[in-house]
Amino acid sequence: HLDSWHSSPGGSDNADGVASTLEAMRIMKALDLQPRRTIMLALWGGEEEGLLGSREWVRRHLAGEENAQAREDFYVYLNNDPGYGKILGWYMEENAVMKPVFDAWLEPLKDMGAVKNVMEPMGSTDHVSFIRAGVPAFNAIQNYEDYDVRTHHTNMDFWERVTEEDLKQAAIVLAAFAYQAAMWEGEIPSNPVETR
Numbered sequence: 001h002l003d004s005w006h007s008s009p010g011g012s013d014n015a016d017g018v019a020s021t022l023e024a025m026r027i028m029k030a031l032d033l034q035p036r037r038t039i040m041l042a043l044w045g046g047e048e049e050g051l052l053g054s055r056e057w058v059r060r061h062l063a064g065e066e067n068a069q070a071r072e073d074f075y076v077y078l079n080n081d082p083g084y085g086k087i088l089g090w091y092m093e094e095n096a097v098m099k100p101v102f103d104a105w106l107e108p109l110k111d112m113g114a115v116k117n118v119m120e121p122m123g124s125t126d127h128v129s130f131i132r133a134g135v136p137a138f139n140a141i142q143n144y145e146d147y148d149v150r151t152h153h154t155n156m157d158f159w160e161r162v163t164e165e166d167l168k169q170a171a172i173v174l175a176a177f178a179y180q181a182a183m184w185e186g187e188i189p190s191n192p193v194e195t196r
Contacts, residue, residue: 001047001054001081001126007155012084016162016170018043020087021080023171028179035182037075044126047081054126062133076136076181076188079127080174083142084151085166086113087173091122091139093131093191102138105180114173116141121191136188142170 002018004010025041046052062071080087089106092099102117122139130137151157181188 001044003048005153005157008157009159011157011159012151012161013153013157014047014081015159016084016167017080020167020170021174023167024174024178027171027175033179035179037182039178039182047126051126051129054129058129058133058135062130062135071134074130074135076138077127077130078174078177078181079125079137079139080142080170081125081139082122082152083140084162085143086169088141088143089114089116089118090177091141092117092119093121093127093138094119095136095138095189095191097189098136098138101184101186102177105177109173109176112169112172114169131191131193134190134193136190138191140170140173 001014003014009015021041021043025039028035028039042054042057044051044053044057046056047054061067062074078090090102092102096119099117099119106114106117118141122141125139127137127139151161
């Protein structure tokens with residue numbers, strides 16, 4: 001999502017996520033990949049004010065009886081927030097069926113620092129809008145050290161908090177997971193919503 005505050009442009013929340021996601025799309029385009037499914041990029045506004053951008057998009061395009069087919073056709077949503085730096089893996093949002101699949105997709109990326117997927121959910125960011133609508137959605141795990149106490153929504157959240165190498169790694173992990181999901185023949189079940 002696009003996020004900035006009066007005291008800083010939001011380098012680690014979430015300009016780094018926007019940059020790495022754009023780069024992931026560029027990588028897939030440069031490789032001339034031909035996925036089985038369409039891969040879309042979304043940059044939300046209003047995340048800090050109640051997930052306004054993602055929630056409204058879901059309301060218009062996925063929620064309700066009139067969007068039942070669109071919801072059925074929507075395969076998976078991958079989110080890149082919160083934290084900064086390398087993508088370490090994914091919050092599986094208590095989706096036990098997908099954990100071994102994501103573990104297999106993560107395996108070739110371990111030498112780059114993508115080392116773990118965890119069953120726990122991560123709340124308070126845009127993927128929650130999709131989970132509430134019954135669409136499978138997952139959030140990246142990133143570095144959280146000093147995030148809430150040093151950079152998040154402070155006058156220190158500038159680009160010097162983000163490294164080019166971390167952005168490159170995050171872009172590669174995002175591209176790999178988006179492509180794997182777009183090519184996978186299995187069904188991705190919805191996440192449990194009891195904790196939302």
